[in-house]
Structures are given as structure tokens and as C-alpha cells.
Amino acid sequence: MNCKICSTLFQEFLEKSLCEELIAEMDDHMQACRKCRTSLRTYKLTIMLSQQADPPCCVRPETVDRLKKILLQRFFAKEDVKIKV
Amino acid sequence: MVKKRDKQSDADLVREIKRGDARAMEEIVKRYSNKVYNLAYHLTRDSAAAEEIMQDVFLTVISKIGTLTNEEYFSTWLYRVTTNAAYGFLRKEKKFSEQTPVENIDQEVQPSYDWSDLPDDVLLSEESKEVLRKSIDALPEAMRTVVIMKDMEGLKNEEIAEALGMSVPAVKSRLHRGRLILRDLLAGYFRKKYTNHSGDDE
Numbered sequence: 001m002n003c004k005i006c007s008t009l010f011q012e013f014l015e016k017s018l019c020e021e022l023i024a025e026m027d028d029h030m031q032a033c034r035k036c037r038t039s040l041r042t043y044k045l046t047i048m049l050s051q052q053a054d055p056p057c058c059v060r061p062e063t064v065d066r067l068k069k070i071l072l073q074r075f076f077a078k079e080d081v082k083i084k085v
Numbered sequence: 086m087v088k089k090r091d092k093q094s095d096a097d098l099v100r101e102i103k104r105g106d107a108r109a110m111e112e113i114v115k116r117y118s119n120k121v122y123n124l125a126y127h128l129t130r131d132s133a134a135a136e137e138i139m140q141d142v143f144l145t146v147i148s149k150i151g152t153l154t155n156e157e158y159f160s161t162w163l164y165r166v167t168t169n170a171a172y173g174f175l176r177k178e179k180k181f182s183e184q185t186p187v188e189n190i191d192q193e194v195q196p197s198y199d200w201s202d203l204p205d206d207v208l209l210s211e212e213s214k215e216v217l218r219k220s221i222d223a224l225p226e227a228m229r230t231v232v233i234m235k236d237m238e239g240l241k242n243e244e245i246a247e248a249l250g251m252s253v254p255a256v257k258s259r260l261h262r263g264r265l266i267l268r269d270l271l272a273g274y275f276r277k278k279y280t281n282h283s284g285d286d287e
Contacts, residue, residue, distance in 0.1 A: 008261075010261070011264075012257075038199045038201060041199075041201035042199065042200060042271075043264060043265075043268055045200075045201055045271075046264050046267050046268040046271060047236055047264060049208065049209070049213065049214065049217050049271070050217060050221065050236035050237060050264075050267065051236055051237065051239075052209060052214065053214045053217045053221070053237070054127060054214075054218060056123050057122070057126060058119055058122075059118050059119055059122040059136065059139065063139075064115075064118050067114060067139065067140055067143060068111055068114055070140065070144070071110055071111075071114065071143055071144070071147060072107055072111075074147050074148075075105075075107045075110055075147055076107065
């Protein structure tokens, strides 16, 4: 394992989709390589920050109510042109 | 016995919508309106546009649900309709561009500054988040969409691939490269803010 391969595998490593042999190789490499340890830590932090950068927003309830009304009107208008299965 | 709406699978609800059941449509709106709105908002950064897109998306559900042959893929189909509508808006506003060819970006961008030991209140400050949001918005479109769908909306690689009409390896590649670019931009920001060096001494 070298730094380039190690870095390429970060995503799979974090998603736990690597085989055991590769995980062991990465662990061995990172124990010896400070640059890759740092690299993985900052990669993980980048993901974490992205997850927290923009908290989920909610649609305004009145918007959803208006949407439902429009959809119901459209839905019943379509009834005579019943959707083909 | 009829299952309660909120216990029904998406696929069951979709089959009922196809049979003309308006209540099933209401349940789908309840389940997905926030998800569709969030995805549209993160792609466009425009709350009014996100509301409009959400409405168009559900109108498309009504008019095109018959074309969805496998009901199990409803959510993926919905995300595809949403991303297409958001792209349509961005094109109209001339905000959609493929700034940097994805292939030209180095796969192995090494961090230039170790910011992993910074305290949480620094990492998670509003300013850091703002830097990251702007950095995400500045990514080439192909990477930006994938990063938003995966890291902000929490979709699976397979869902993103299906929604964007690309392979899972292509999604993973864009995601990885996008994250590397973001990490590098964050490193630059933290270095500038929390050290005295100018950046040419490493």
C-alpha cells in the first residue's frame, strides 16, 4: 500500500465496503504514515461539516396545504383520463 | 385489513395512486415534500424556486406516474424528477455550468494543512459552515450535485446513480473528488485564519 492507493480508498474505507485484507493493509499503512492519517481525518471532517453545513429546512405548512389542494384538483381532473397501469 | 397509510410502503402507495386514490397521493406528499424541497433548495439555493420546483415535481408525479413501471423505484424516480427540475431552473437562470472538466482534477489532493485538531467550536462555527456552503456551490456542477445528494441529503450511492442516470462508480468518483476539493478549500481557509503562515512553507 502506498499513499496514493490509500487516499483513493478513503471513501470505501469509511463506507466499510472494503474487504478485510485491504482494511488491514490500510490500517498498517496509516499506522506508519502520518500524512495519510491526517488526510483521512480531514476527509472525514469534511464529510461531517458538509452534513452539518446546511441543516434540513422544512417547507412552510401553508405551502404544503396549498400544494395538496392543487394536487387534489389536478388529481380529480385527471380521473376521467385515468392513469394507465 | 387495510393497512394504515403511514405504514404502507411507497410502492403500495404508488399502486394506489395509479388506481386513482387521492389519499395515497396525500401520504406521498406528506412523506416526500420536505425531501423534495430540501434537495431543490440545496441545488438552487433559492427558497422560492424550491417551492415552485416542489409543486412542479408533484404535478409531474400525477401526470407521469403511469410511466413508472417498477413502483419500487419511486423515490429514485422522484429524485430524478427533482434534480431535472432544479437543473431546468438553473439553466433558465444561467447558473448551470460545467466549469471544470471533472477528469482534470487530481484524485490525490493532499491536505496542505492539518486542521483536524482544531476545536469543535472552530470547526463547527457559522463562519466555517458558510465557507463550506460557498465552496460546495463553487464545485463543478457534476460534483456539486453528487456532494449535495450524498453528504447533505443522505441519499445512497445507488439512488444518486439512478437519479442522475450514471453508474455507481461514476457517482463515487465525483463524490470523492468533490470531497477532496472541499477539504483543500477548507484547509486553505483554516490555515489563513488560524496560523500566521502564508502557505508556501510546507
